[in-house]
Amino acid sequence: MSASVHTDVATPDLRLAIAPEESLLRVEHATVVFDGFKALDIDSFAVRPNEVRVVIGPNGAGKTTLCDVISGKTKLASGRCVFDGTDITKWKDFQIARRGVGRKFQTPSVFGSLTVREHLELAAPASRGVGSVLRNRRPSGRDGEILAVARAVGLEPLCDVAAAYLSHGQRQLLEIGTLLIAQPKLLLIDEPAAGLSDTETAAMAKLLRRLAGSHTVIVIEHDMDFVRQLEADVTVLNEGRILAEGPMSAVQADPRVIEAYLGR
């Protein structure tokens, strides 16, 4: 413990400096507490528009909790969360989703009896009120768009297959597809490569790289090779705190990061 305090003093903080004006998302002085245990304690986390940011960290570091906070699944004990110039700290999950935050869950969470096409139809941006959905019988106007997204994630041949029949990797791709078609301003992607084969992982990295530049994406990942393929800035979380932030090469050289990963 004393050693880590020592290194804290010795090395300067490795952090990205992002001004509030140039950020799409800011999480400030945020804490999340579960039964007295601080799962998240972040002084400042900001993402620029059209940036891909990777969040890494050991198990239980609070990565998923960070996503939960941004998407409104978990409420902050203190601090605030600003998205696209609006304070969304108190907003409900569906309001945040409608505002333009899309999310892929760590374990793929799909609707077993709906087909790939039906997933994309549900996620396509349209009114989500009961009345307008009732009138919307077959959203045929979107067929082209739906096929395009299905092709982008490589699920076109499986359009009429119920999600329960898809493999784990295909479900991950389906979740990405539902994100893409919703056109959110911010994509939260929790462990996209988990359970994928090597070729699928490479395809996923390519897909995410293609998103860069036109989409703001936060990717959570354990697979270091995959992270390197993304060529993006990295935020390292450990025990709920931000340990270091910057390009992968700089982060990897940071002694605190090395200790957090090797010290356990």
Place this chain on the structure above:
Amino acid sequence: MALARLIPRGETPTSRVPRLEPVDVRAYGARPAPEIARFRRRTIATLLVLLFVVIPALQWAGVVEPYNVNRIGRYLCFAIAALGVDLIWGYTGVLTLCHALFFCLGAYAMGMHLSLPGGGGDVRPEYHNIPQFFFFNNVNVLPAWWRPFDSLPFAVVAAILVPTLVAGLFAFFIFRNRVRGVYFSIITQALAWGAFLAFSRNELLLGGTNGLTNFYKPLNANGAWILGFYLATAAALVLSLIGCRALTRSKLGRVLIGVRDREPRLYFLGYRPELYKTFAFAAAAALAGLGGLLYVPQNGIVTPNVMRVEDSIWMVVWVAVGGRGRLWGAIMGALVVNFSYSMLTSDMPQAWPFIEGALFLAVLAFPDGLSQLWLRLESEVAGGRSIARLLAAFVFVEAVLMIDKLGWLPSILSMVQIAFVPLKYWLLIIAATAVGWSRPAPAAVPLLGLAILIVSEALGLFPAEATPLKYLVVVALAGWYVARETDVVARVVRWLRRRRVEDAAS
């Protein structure tokens, strides 16, 4: 089902496809094969003809008694209510245990109309020209809230609107707090119980435990009235089915299935599942109200006993027996369970509790219910198997029963006794056995056996002395089916052969 079609016969689906999480799986987007579509069209046409032409014609011809048509009409009301259960439970995954309450709200609204002069109610000067039961409450003037029910349109609208609004408000406030699953079911149960207690009180001025009765007598005694209500109910059922089908096939239906499969995920797609659940619950209540509204004139009485929690559970059982998540499954389940109930309670009431227990077990063992059997039949028909011979046997059995009913069967057939059984029943047994022997699709055997039984029972064609026969046929068909499904005969043969080989070796 999709699996059954994807995989060639002889291979069990599970041997080739990896087991995934146990969700209700079916490819909604996929269209049925052309042969299946044709078979479906023909089946639907046949059923419509049976419902709207054959049964009225049989009543007119005197083959079917008005009492039996009246009973079919009542059970069709239950089928309408079952559609609602399927909507909220089968599609949306919300188990409701107060559906019978909404059925009763519709029934009471119509019952009030039928108790008043506008609905032909039996009001007399000695009881101040208001329904008689008020006399026992010391009420001499019709309460103001009863008055509008004198008008039929008002009563009809109220019968549908009141349950819809009650259900909508109730569901909205419960779902808004994100109450889910079994907690919601328990709350609906409490609602049903509370309503039962309230309706049983005389102070509510709805007749207390005796309910509402003394309606215009011809409603369920006169053939023309009976036929009219029967046809109205059949039409209402068909329209409800068409409406529910449109609903479940729309995007809204997809959202409802999403609620069932993984409700929390919908929030992160920007949906508010609680509103969709409220909508489905209210729509289900509207269907229940419609069913209740049509039920009262055909039943002649409505009491709080019909809104007990048990009755709501039974409604869920109907849908489970038919197969949840399929609208025609709900209708099939409601009719099959009710006719079986009516048949068994009149033939051997002591057996019903056992059947009841068996039903609950069967529902647990076969989550897809009877609809699975039907889908098997469809895929077997598509696979080129002919059911013509089965249908011939079916028609033969029905025809013999009808001719017998009219007394046109040569009396010699009844006089010739072989092993104490009249010849005419031997003919039926032979025809029914032909059903089993005609190399038919295995799924078709019990299904058509069941169909013969239910149709004959519904039309009241079984003479009293043939009662044992129908059960014998059922048992024989079920045995035949189980034997084929489990391959038990081949197994016994193989076992015997192996023993003989072993004996020879030793």
